[in-house]
Amino acid sequence: MRKGGKRKSTSQKQETEVKASSSSQENQKENHKLASQAKRAKTSKPQPQLEYFEDKRNLEDLWKAAFPVGTEWDQLDSVYQFNWNFLNLEEAFEEGGRLYGKKVYLFGCTEPQLVPYKGENKVICIPVVVAVVSPFPPSDKIGINSVQREAEEIVPMKQMKMDWVPYIPLENRDSQVDRLQSQMFILSCTQRRPTKTAPPSPGLSIGIRVALKQMKIDRLKKYEYCLPYFYQPLKEDELEQSTEVQIIFPAAQKPVFCEFDWELDELDEFTDQLIEADELDKDKKDAFKEFVKERVREAKKANRQAREARKKALEEMSEETKAAFVNMRFYKFYPVPTPDTPDVSNVKVLWEGS
Numbered sequence: 001m002r003k004g005g006k007r008k009s010t011s012q013k014q015e016t017e018v019k020a021s022s023s024s025q026e027n028q029k030e031n032h033k034l035a036s037q038a039k040r041a042k043t044s045k046p047q048p049q050l051e052y053f054e055d056k057r058n059l060e061d062l063w064k065a066a067f068p069v070g071t072e073w074d075q076l077d078s079v080y081q082f083n084w085n086f087l088n089l090e091e092a093f094e095e096g097g098r099l100y101g102k103k104v105y106l107f108g109c110t111e112p113q114l115v116p117y118k119g120e121n122k123v124i125c126i127p128v129v130v131a132v133v134s135p136f137p138p139s140d141k142i143g144i145n146s147v148q149r150e151a152e153e154i155v156p157m158k159q160m161k162m163d164w165v166p167y168i169p170l171e172n173r174d175s176q177v178d179r180l181q182s183q184m185f186i187l188s189c190t191q192r193r194p195t196k197t198a199p200p201s202p203g204l205s206i207g208i209r210v211a212l213k214q215m216k217i218d219r220l221k222k223y224e225y226c227l228p229y230f231y232q233p234l235k236e237d238e239l240e241q242s243t244e245v246q247i248i249f250p251a252a253q254k255p256v257f258c259e260f261d262w263e264l265d266e267l268d269e270f271t272d273q274l275i276e277a278d279e280l281d282k283d284k285k286d287a288f289k290e291f292v293k294e295r296v297r298e299a300k301k302a303n304r305q306a307r308e309a310r311k312k313a314l315e316e317m318s319e320e321t322k323a324a325f326v327n328m329r330f331y332k333f334y335p336v337p338t339p340d341t342p343d344v345s346n347v348k349v350l351w352e353g354s
Contacts, residue, residue, distance in 0.1 A: 058169045059090040063129050063335075065167055066186040068108035069142075071125070072224045078125045079110055082342070084335040089129055093184070098331065105132045105164055107187035107228055111349065117342040124342050126334070132230075133329040137164050137185070143229035144222050153222075154229050160222065161190045187228065233313050234325050241303045245295045249280070249288055256280050256288070262296045 063086040068079060092099040111126045132138045142160050145152040157163055166182035243263045249256040256279055260270060267289055274280040280288055334348050335341060 056170055057087075057090060058171050059093060060170070062086065062106070062167060062184075062186075063089060063108065063127060063333075065188075066106045066108040066129055067162065067189045068110050068127060069162070069187060069189075070223075070225065070227045071108075071110045073220065075110070075112075075125050079127050082124075082340065083338075084127055084341055085338045086129060086333060086335055088336050089131070089333040092131070092331070092333070099131060099133065101183070102133050103135055103183045103185075105134060105138055105185045105187070106130065106167070109227070111347070113344065113347040115342045115344055115347055122342070124344075126342075126344050126347070129333045131331045131333065133327075133331070135324050138328060139228045139230050141229040141231070142226045144226045157228075160226060163188055163190070232325060232328075233310050233317070234322065241306070242299075245292070245299045247292060247295060249284075249291050251281065251284060253281075260292050260296070262300075267292060 063084065064080070068076070071079065091097055093104075094100060107130055109128050109130065111128055112123055113126055114121050115124050115126075116122075117124065140157050141154050142157050142162065143152050143154055164185040165188040167184040167186045168182070169184075244259050244261045247256065247258045247260055249258075256274065258274065258279075260267075271280065271285055271289055271292075274288070275282050275285065332350060334344055337343055337345060
């Protein structure tokens with residue numbers, strides 16, 4: 001019985017060793033598996049987070065491309081301080097819009113207005129875009145006018161380095177410009193900054209800022225008082241020509257500012273009233289009268305030349321051109337309301353048909 005007991009004891013010992021060996025192998029496999037997982041976790045690279053950018057609209061920068069003519073040059077930066085939205089202008093070029101399929105000439109301008117923004121009223125330089133529907137450029141001249149000037153000055157656009165140039169929508173900017181039959185033209189100003197060290201600018205108008213700073217004051221002011229001059233020969237014959245002249249008479253103490261109407265005012269009486277009001281020195285009476293007479297002669301001559309020029313233009317004008325003037329349309333666009341821009345809905349100055 002002892003031998004049997006010994007064999008049984010030996011058999012149990014071998015079984016225990018087999019189990020221990022099997023358990024050890026399983027532990028090794030498990031450790032190897034954990035080590036492999038840890039290694040893979042250590043060497044795996046983090047997945048980059050995807051960023052999504054809103055696609056730009058095809059005509060999104062149209063309002064910026066149109067030069068804001070007549071804007072005071074030191075206010076140009078403020079025009080772009082807000083991300084204005086002209087979706088109404090963009091939609092006008094889509095099918096069913098008032099500008100769809102038409103040849104259009106666009107220029108910008110600005111209107112300083114007191115508007116509410118973030119709980120307070122602020123004077124904001126509001127950008128405006130004017131669209132002119134016409135088969136040919138509606139103007140090649142610029143009118144320069146201000147309260148300081150005796151009369152409006154009409155000069156060629158090229159003298160102010162302005163011209164109508166094609167606007168290329170975003171989707172066509174990889175194409176050759178000369179192959180595109182553009183129906184959209186913008187007023188452009190090529191008065192550029194003179195040095196490459198000037199800082200980049202968000203819009204065309206800001207790009208001319210450095211060059212403007214180096215101009216003479218007189219020429220600089222012309223940019224602030226200019227607007228496209230639109231000549232309507234078919235309608236101007238129906239209008240009465242002005243019989244008023246702006247008078248700025250130089251004097252030692254202070255200049256005499258007044259308006260004289262050669263049909264309604266009598267010169268001697270008009271002069272005496274200025275003397276009585278201490279606006280004119282008595283010893284300057286004769287000089288003042290001669291000054292006014294000269295201004296009246298100049299104005300009458302300008303009116304006569306304008307009548308003759310209109311008459312000649314009408315005689316030489318084709319029926320097609322006359323029809324184009326009759327059908328020419330002007331549309332005015334303000335920015336649409338957005339949460340990030342001031343509300344301009346109560347300060348709009350609209351024209352008929354705009």
